[in-house]
Amino acid sequence: MTTKKLGRQTVAFANPPSIAGHANVVGKKEGEGPLAASFDFINQDDTFGEASFEKAESAMQRMALQNALDKAKQSAATLDYIFAGDLLNQCIASSFAVRGQDIPFFGLYGACSTMAESLTLAAMMLDGGFGEWCAAMASSHFCSAERQYRTPLEYGGQRTPTAQWTVTGAGAVVLAREGDGPYVTHATVGKIVDKGICDANNMGAAMAPAAYESLTAHFSDTGRAPSFYDLIVTGDLGSLGREIVLDLFQKDGVDLTNYDDCGCLIFDAQAQDVHCGGSGCGCSAAVLTGYLLNGMREGKWKNLLFCGTGALLSPTSSMQGESVPGICHAVAISTQKGG
Amino acid sequence: MTTKKLGRQTVAFANPPSIAGHANVVGKKEGEGPLAASFDFINQDDTFGEASFEKAESAMQRMALQNALDKAKQSAATLDYIFAGDLLNQCIASSFAVRGQDIPFFGLYGACSTMAESLTLAAMMLDGGFGEWCAAMASSHFCSAERQYRTPLEYGGQRTPTAQWTVTGAGAVVLAREGDGPYVTHATVGKIVDKGICDANNMGAAMAPAAYESLTAHFSDTGRAPSFYDLIVTGDLGSLGREIVLDLFQKDGVDLTNYDDCGCLIFDAQAQDVHCGGSGCGCSAAVLTGYLLNGMREGKWKNLLFCGTGALLSPTSSMQGESVPGICHAVAISTQKGG
Numbered sequence: 001m002t003t004k005k006l007g008r009q010t011v012a013f014a015n016p017p018s019i020a021g022h023a024n025v026v027g028k029k030e031g032e033g034p035l036a037a038s039f040d041f042i043n044q045d046d047t048f049g050e051a052s053f054e055k056a057e058s059a060m061q062r063m064a065l066q067n068a069l070d071k072a073k074q075s076a077a078t079l080d081y082i083f084a085g086d087l088l089n090q091c092i093a094s095s096f097a098v099r100g101q102d103i104p105f106f107g108l109y110g111a112c113s114t115m116a117e118s119l120t121l122a123a124m125m126l127d128g129g130f131g132e133w134c135a136a137m138a139s140s141h142f143c144s145a146e147r148q149y150r151t152p153l154e155y156g157g158q159r160t161p162t163a164q165w166t167v168t169g170a171g172a173v174v175l176a177r178e179g180d181g182p183y184v185t186h187a188t189v190g191k192i193v194d195k196g197i198c199d200a201n202n203m204g205a206a207m208a209p210a211a212y213e214s215l216t217a218h219f220s221d222t223g224r225a226p227s228f229y230d231l232i233v234t235g236d237l238g239s240l241g242r243e244i245v246l247d248l249f250q251k252d253g254v255d256l257t258n259y260d261d262c263g264c265l266i267f268d269a270q271a272q273d274v275h276c277g278g279s280g281c282g283c284s285a286a287v288l289t290g291y292l293l294n295g296m297r298e299g300k301w302k303n304l305l306f307c308g309t310g311a312l313l314s315p316t317s318s319m320q321g322e323s324v325p326g327i328c329h330a331v332a333i334s335t336q337k338g339g
Numbered sequence: 340m341t342t343k344k345l346g347r348q349t350v351a352f353a354n355p356p357s358i359a360g361h362a363n364v365v366g367k368k369e370g371e372g373p374l375a376a377s378f379d380f381i382n383q384d385d386t387f388g389e390a391s392f393e394k395a396e397s398a399m400q401r402m403a404l405q406n407a408l409d410k411a412k413q414s415a416a417t418l419d420y421i422f423a424g425d426l427l428n429q430c431i432a433s434s435f436a437v438r439g440q441d442i443p444f445f446g447l448y449g450a451c452s453t454m455a456e457s458l459t460l461a462a463m464m465l466d467g468g469f470g471e472w473c474a475a476m477a478s479s480h481f482c483s484a485e486r487q488y489r490t491p492l493e494y495g496g497q498r499t500p501t502a503q504w505t506v507t508g509a510g511a512v513v514l515a516r517e518g519d520g521p522y523v524t525h526a527t528v529g530k531i532v533d534k535g536i537c538d539a540n541n542m543g544a545a546m547a548p549a550a551y552e553s554l555t556a557h558f559s560d561t562g563r564a565p566s567f568y569d570l571i572v573t574g575d576l577g578s579l580g581r582e583i584v585l586d587l588f589q590k591d592g593v594d595l596t597n598y599d600d601c602g603c604l605i606f607d608a609q610a611q612d613v614h615c616g617g618s619g620c621g622c623s624a625a626v627l628t629g630y631l632l633n634g635m636r637e638g639k640w641k642n643l644l645f646c647g648t649g650a651l652l653s654p655t656s657s658m659q660g661e662s663v664p665g666i667c668h669a670v671a672i673s674t675q676k677g678g
Binding site for chain 1: 343344347348350353390391393394419420424426427428429430431434435437438439440441442443444445446447448449450456460463464466467468469470487528529530531533651652653654655656659661664666
């Protein structure tokens with residue numbers, strides 16, 4: 001068998017896996033934003049009928065997975081593996097979502113890059129010949145994230161201008177070895193990039209250099225120009241991080257006109273008072289499985305580069321004076337198998 | 340390409356990847372235990388020269404990786420991917436260990452099953468044709484785990500009889516597509532098993548049913564009897580969990596005479612006052628990369644079944660009254676490529 005590696009970081013799939021189903025679940029605020037029409041289920045009080053926000057987050061993952069399986073016309077028993085992760089300590093949203101589902105499970109931690117990480121590994125698993133069906137999913141919940149990372153909601157803490165708003169949402173993709181697409185054709189696996197940003201309330205700035213490096217590696221490894229893609233989407237740098245990515249490319253003489261960010265797309269930042277935009281694993285997961293993949297199915301875009309970005313910090317690392325390491329995994333999705 | 344799946348959960352590698360290097364680093368207490376001679380580096384004060392226990396844990400991972408690469412006669416630049424995880428919130432031990440290493444990175448969370456999870460994914464990556472070299476690693480640190488999961492050391496809390504002692508240790512394996520072995524021949528990917536154990540101080544009992552289920556699946560999927568293996572090792576159920584596994588197999592009429600557990604092997608439970616034995620990602624990582632793989636190289640064992648066991652709880656899930664979900668990934672390692 002010959003290697004499928006292109007350059008140092010990119011894989012070109014020999015038999016690109018097909019996205020057979022995708023679904024999402026979001027909270028009330030997300031359902032009031034510009035992408036409302038693209039969500040499968042919008043909960044009105046963010047509890048999803050559960051007794052805690054953490055359990056609500058697990059419920060979202062279960063609902064998204066079930067819905068994605070339904071759309072793929074498959075049952076959970078079909079899945080060879082599931083890859084899932086979230087932001088909670090010890091990733092309990094995912095473990096408790098998958099518990100009882102009887103599916104071989106790989107737990108991931110990639111912060112907000114998790115949707116891209118899970119999609120990459122699921123695609124590798126299928127193209128590598130290790131199964132026929134995989135699921136990839138991720139979630140975040142504003143209320144569970146606030147009390148874990150920042151302050152309990154009851155505290156009413158003031159947000160900094162560069163802060164982002166953790167999305168209450170989950171997204172799941174069901175991937176098949178064979179199918180009608182859209183297809184996962186390439187994956188560029190990110191390295192950890194740390195430019196010394198120490199402000200945990202400015203994650204866009206911390207993650208933007210990682211996005212720039214993975215995008216640059218992707219273009220170099222594949223020989224593709226940015227213009228090959230109808231849309232390049234990072235998730236979730238927010239408005240400040242998005243500006244930094246545009247600036248970094250402009251310094252290289254590249255004008256990214258086809259570029260946006262899930263954190264900017266999901267909210268109307270002004271009207272919804274979310275400062276720099278959305279964040280959290282659930283942000284890019286919900287935007288991918290709604291707006292983006294729906295758009296591809298509707299013929300809006302043929303070639304998409306989906307770039308999950310993660311800030312690999314913890315409250316402890318910040319308290320110990322550490323800077324914020326960033327990572328970005330880029331996944332090329334095409335309506336054409338040879339895309 | 341035909342699938343390499345055997346049954347529902349097991350993969351048989353077409354071209355079993357070779358373990359080119361393996362190394363570990365442990366703390367003082369581990370260095371006073373029965374496996375002392377198998378450790379590459381024993382630190383005398385558990386700080387590894389760092390200012391915090393969390394940074395010490397990162398330092399252990401870096402040292403173990405560097406040493407494993409040295410033994411494999413490779414540099415970090417050779418690695419196509421690194422898979423790593425730990426027990427700290429947001430897996431910062433791994434992220435900060437890999438930062439600056441310029442290696443495409445997949446972050447994992449599998450609790451104490453992480454060494455087996457990372458080895459499984461690394462082997463799949465190579466056998467799938469996505470690269471030539473991978474690293475898999477995991478760590479834990481008694482002091483960082485105590486203050487995060489239980490109480491700060493200064494509190495001097497009393498330990499329950501069923502408690503295990505988190506190992507201060509890290510282990511790293513460098514895996515190659517081609518080489519002289521030992522070889523990773525099979526992997527059985529675990530499902531989440533939860534039998535309703537709610538005592539977070541009795542993780543052996545919570546994880547034992549997952550170990551039993553994955554072992555049973557492995558034997559059924561491969562058609563191998565337990566006696567095929569010279570040694571079957573779980574990591575880390577401790578003495579109580581080990582007894583439960585033996586009991587469960589005895590009910591099936593199977594007498595596991597070739598079975599042990601990393602948590603029982605690493606400490607002298609009586610003399611070192613560790614109650615039910617060792618635990619933590621670093622336990623099975625250090626035992627695999629020392630005692631077990633050294634033993635295989637010395638001709639002690641030809642066929643080994645290494646079963647990483649994880650308890651997928653968090654302090655939050657326990658406080659919210661949840662039971663403890665367990666998982667177990669089983670990895671078959673052989674001195675023979677066709678083993």
